[in-house]
Amino acid sequence: MEFNFTEHQHVRYNPLKGEWILVSPHRLKRPWSGQVEAAHEDEIPPFDPKNPLCPGVNRPNGETNPDYVSTFVFDNDFPAMLPDVPEADAATNQTNEELFKFEPAMGTCRVMCFHPRSDLTIPLMSIEEIKAIIHEWIKQGTELGVKYDWVQIFENKGAIMGCSNPHPHCQIWASSFMPNEPRIKDSYQREYYETHGRPLLLDYVNAEMKKQERIVVQNSHWLVVVPWWATWPFETLLVPLRHVIRMCDLTSEEIHSLAEIMKRLTIKYDNLFRTSFPYSMGWHGAPTGRKALVDNQHWQLHAMYYPPLLRSSTVKKFMVGYEMLGQAQRDLTAEQAAQKLFSQPDVHYKAEQD
Amino acid sequence: MEFNFTEHQHVRYNPLKGEWILVSPHRLKRPWSGQVEAAHEDEIPPFDPKNPLCPGVNRPNGETNPDYVSTFVFDNDFPAMLPDVPEADAATNQTNEELFKFEPAMGTCRVMCFHPRSDLTIPLMSIEEIKAIIHEWIKQGTELGVKYDWVQIFENKGAIMGCSNPHPHCQIWASSFMPNEPRIKDSYQREYYETHGRPLLLDYVNAEMKKQERIVVQNSHWLVVVPWWATWPFETLLVPLRHVIRMCDLTSEEIHSLAEIMKRLTIKYDNLFRTSFPYSMGWHGAPTGRKALVDNQHWQLHAMYYPPLLRSSTVKKFMVGYEMLGQAQRDLTAEQAAQKLFSQPDVHYKAEQD
Ligand SMILES: O=P(O)(O)O[C@H]1O[C@H](CO)[C@@H](O)[C@H](O)[C@H]1O
Ligand SMILES: O=P(O)(O)O[C@H]1O[C@H](CO)[C@@H](O)[C@H](O)[C@H]1O
Numbered sequence: 001m002e003f004n005f006t007e008h009q010h011v012r013y014n015p016l017k018g019e020w021i022l023v024s025p026h027r028l029k030r031p032w033s034g035q036v037e038a039a040h041e042d043e044i045p046p047f048d049p050k051n052p053l054c055p056g057v058n059r060p061n062g063e064t065n066p067d068y069v070s071t072f073v074f075d076n077d078f079p080a081m082l083p084d085v086p087e088a089d090a091a092t093n094q095t096n097e098e099l100f101k102f103e104p105a106m107g108t109c110r111v112m113c114f115h116p117r118s119d120l121t122i123p124l125m126s127i128e129e130i131k132a133i134i135h136e137w138i139k140q141g142t143e144l145g146v147k148y149d150w151v152q153i154f155e156n157k158g159a160i161m162g163c164s165n166p167h168p169h170c171q172i173w174a175s176s177f178m179p180n181e182p183r184i185k186d187s188y189q190r191e192y193y194e195t196h197g198r199p200l201l202l203d204y205v206n207a208e209m210k211k212q213e214r215i216v217v218q219n220s221h222w223l224v225v226v227p228w229w230a231t232w233p234f235e236t237l238l239v240p241l242r243h244v245i246r247m248c249d250l251t252s253e254e255i256h257s258l259a260e261i262m263k264r265l266t267i268k269y270d271n272l273f274r275t276s277f278p279y280s281m282g283w284h285g286a287p288t289g290r291k292a293l294v295d296n297q298h299w300q301l302h303a304m305y306y307p308p309l310l311r312s313s314t315v316k317k318f319m320v321g322y323e324m325l326g327q328a329q330r331d332l333t334a335e336q337a338a339q340k341l342f343s344q345p346d347v348h349y350k351a352e353q354d
Numbered sequence: 355m356e357f358n359f360t361e362h363q364h365v366r367y368n369p370l371k372g373e374w375i376l377v378s379p380h381r382l383k384r385p386w387s388g389q390v391e392a393a394h395e396d397e398i399p400p401f402d403p404k405n406p407l408c409p410g411v412n413r414p415n416g417e418t419n420p421d422y423v424s425t426f427v428f429d430n431d432f433p434a435m436l437p438d439v440p441e442a443d444a445a446t447n448q449t450n451e452e453l454f455k456f457e458p459a460m461g462t463c464r465v466m467c468f469h470p471r472s473d474l475t476i477p478l479m480s481i482e483e484i485k486a487i488i489h490e491w492i493k494q495g496t497e498l499g500v501k502y503d504w505v506q507i508f509e510n511k512g513a514i515m516g517c518s519n520p521h522p523h524c525q526i527w528a529s530s531f532m533p534n535e536p537r538i539k540d541s542y543q544r545e546y547y548e549t550h551g552r553p554l555l556l557d558y559v560n561a562e563m564k565k566q567e568r569i570v571v572q573n574s575h576w577l578v579v580v581p582w583w584a585t586w587p588f589e590t591l592l593v594p595l596r597h598v599i600r601m602c603d604l605t606s607e608e609i610h611s612l613a614e615i616m617k618r619l620t621i622k623y624d625n626l627f628r629t630s631f632p633y634s635m636g637w638h639g640a641p642t643g644r645k646a647l648v649d650n651q652h653w654q655l656h657a658m659y660y661p662p663l664l665r666s667s668t669v670k671k672f673m674v675g676y677e678m679l680g681q682a683q684r685d686l687t688a689e690q691a692a693q694k695l696f697s698q699p700d701v702h703y704k705a706e707q708d
Contacts, residue, residue: 001440002440002443002446003439003440003441003442003443003446003458004440005446005456008439008440008458009434009435009436009439009459009461010439010442010456010457010458010459011456011457011459011531012454012455012456013455013456013457015452015453015455019534020457020531020533020534022434022435022459022529022533024433024434024435026436027432027433027434029432030432078381078383078384079378079381080363080376080378080381080676080683081363081376081378082363082380085357085362085363085364086355086356086357086358086362087357088357088364089356089357092356092357092359097561098369099369099554099557099558099561099582100366100561100582101366101367101369102359102364102365102366102367103364103365103367103374104357104362104364105363105364105365105376107363150680152676152679152680154675154676154678154679154680155675156672156674156675161672161674161675162672162674163674171675171676173676173680175376175680177365177374179374179376179676179679179680179681180373180374180680180681180682181678181679181680181681182680200453203453204453207451207453207454228453228454280674280675280678280679281675282675282678282679284679304679306678318510318515318516320510320515320516320517320634321508321509321510321515321525321634321635321636322434322506322508322525322527322533324508324535324634324636324660325506325508325533325535325634325636325638325658326504326506326508326527326529326533326534326535326536327533327534327535328534329434
């Protein structure tokens with residue numbers, strides 16, 4: 001018998017993080033008898049006077065939202081980070097032993113509504129509406145990036161991803177420290193750049209375009225692949241074809257093209273299980289603040305989509321015991337996932353029904 | 355204002371993994387309006403002829419379980435790893451480029467039933483019954499450790515943790531490779547040992563016994579703390595007080611004492627939200643197979659409990675957007691969590707009701 005990626009277990013390497021993933025394609029045959037998620041296809045009204053993210057509504061802290069018509073950004077009412085925290089005094093610092101290390105952390109957490117209507121998700125928006133989101137991301141990143149070393153833009157979509165509000169929105173958490181994930185990716189990208197003189201992710205994008213094995217969507221400025229090292233069943237990586245280190249460096253054609261590819265990708269996601277596809281997604285690019293002062297040419301801007309669903313709109317992949325204590329494990333291969341997504345129609349299943 | 359660990363956000367360092375955790379105690383005031391989990395307090399019958407983990411029952415693959423009276427171990431019917439996989443041939447190996455690296459992986463996956471009765475969990479078992487589990491863990495670890503470099507024992511408990519069968523059981527996945535988590539911990543423990551001449555976790559245990567700030571339970575041979583760097587709200591670390599590198603090195607007193615502390619810990623867990631507390635737990639100790647041939651004195655055996663619940667039996671902590679793309683974040687501090695667990699009664703709430 002010959003070794004075959006779609007039949008035989010193996011481990012794959014993630015060069016961005018120095019981690020391995022266990023791929024067990026033969027396990028696809030496993031029956032499922034575990035927990036199923038509620039099918040959340042409730043009709044969401046375009047406007048709900050009780051929803052604190054809607055235009056003109058009172059938020060729990062007493063503030064009233066403006067009658068916004070595009071995006072709308074405000075400070076999180078229950079932020080995980082505040083801009084001002086007292087300095088640790090000498091006595092507290094004494095406890096800063098090797099096995100009990102801590103650091104003060106400063107930050108700002110914002111909520112960004114994508115659109116005034118609660119019932120519109122990105123795949124259902126117009127290109128112009130998606131462009132407004134990207135422009136706001138750039139504005140926020142630039143503004144917060146003056147003060148903070150890292151600005152994390154992320155979207156938790158769907159109740160299954162802990163999202164407590166169906167109104168289309170994302171969050172922006174800016175911090176005085178560089179969080180683990182980008183810190184690790186910074187060092188692997190730097191090492192690759194020092195060895196090869198080219199950004200890791202740009203070499204990767206070019207290799208994927210040649211191989212044509214994991215491509216989901218592609219246009220004149222962007223590529224979406226299920227990366228070789230994908231962890232989540234239908235994880236994707238969205239990367240510009242040109243060397244771009246931060247979102248603020250995108251040209252207006254690239255922004256237009258990004259809006260277009262985000263729409264196409266999320267339509268495919270929704271069509272896969274005929275559901276508003278849950279995921280966490282977000283952006284990584286070169287760090288900001290004090291960290292912008294060093295050379296960051298090893299960075300390549302990219303977005304990641306981490307969707308939890310595995311088999312249907314109600315059966316997700318559980319990252320539990322082995323994954324928490326050992327390492328990530330997946331059943332279908334990245335190539336199989338890419339093929340399934342690639343072959344989805346470019347028209348949204350809801351538009352079809354109209 | 356003075357800096358205060360229970361009021362002001364900060365980041366804490368995990369010396370076992372070189373990672374940081376964001377602690378935001380002020381965020382405890384956040385109201386919850388997101389997804390709640392089903393309360394799974396269904397009566398589980400002691401025996402169910404349809405449950406493939408019960409004694410004497412036919413499994414889907416046609417085999418019949420023996421009428422076991424203590425623990426029972428069998429090969430997983432849908433294993434993520436198989437012992438034999440064809441070698442990658444030259445042509446396949448050519449694709450082993452720097453950005454598309456892979457390795458063959460061999461392994462064995464077993465299921466281990468803890469007890470013949472489906473309705474008994476560890477906190478409800480006798481010390482002798484728990485000792486039988488520990489003895490079986492040792493036997494399995496020793497047997498599989500001859501051939502495999504890593505033997506991962508883990509338990510996914512509760513539907514919320516992807517556990518598809520309520521019968522008390524764990525899994526054992528042995529692999530020809532060392533998974534990410536233990537690989538990283540191996541290198542941090544080794545580095546500490548080389549610098550200090552003592553195992554990291556033994557120094558940590560001794561420091562925690564002096565500080566008395568994060569202790570949940572303790573007996574003559576074991577300590578349970580919510581570690582300084584805990585990620586999950588009620589995460590705990592279970593460590594022997596003596597330097598022990600693998601489970602097979604435990605004395606019979608230490609095994610007895612371990613059974614006793616596992617029972618006390620899981621009773622406290624169940625009492626916290628008056629529910630059969632879900633978690634993933636598992637063991638890490640010195641590697642085995644070929645990896646047993648090198649010096650492993652830097653290792654200290656330990657178990658980790660990773661429970662998902664945050665506020666009640668139905669509200670869990672979501673490790674999503676920021677956690678996936680940035681770094682782990684928690685609301686209540688490790689000290690607050692330890693205090694809550696410590697103050698739980700040592701009698702199970704179900705025993706109380708009798
Ligand atoms: O083996 P099980 O219980 O069917 O499966 C469960 O545990 C495994 C090991 O953590 C995970 O890979 C699966 O996602 C989870 O559903
Ligand atoms: O900020 P939210 O939407 O209330 O909260 C959600 O996203 C956060 C950032 O990923 C997580 O820390 C929370 O666990 C999750 O429930």
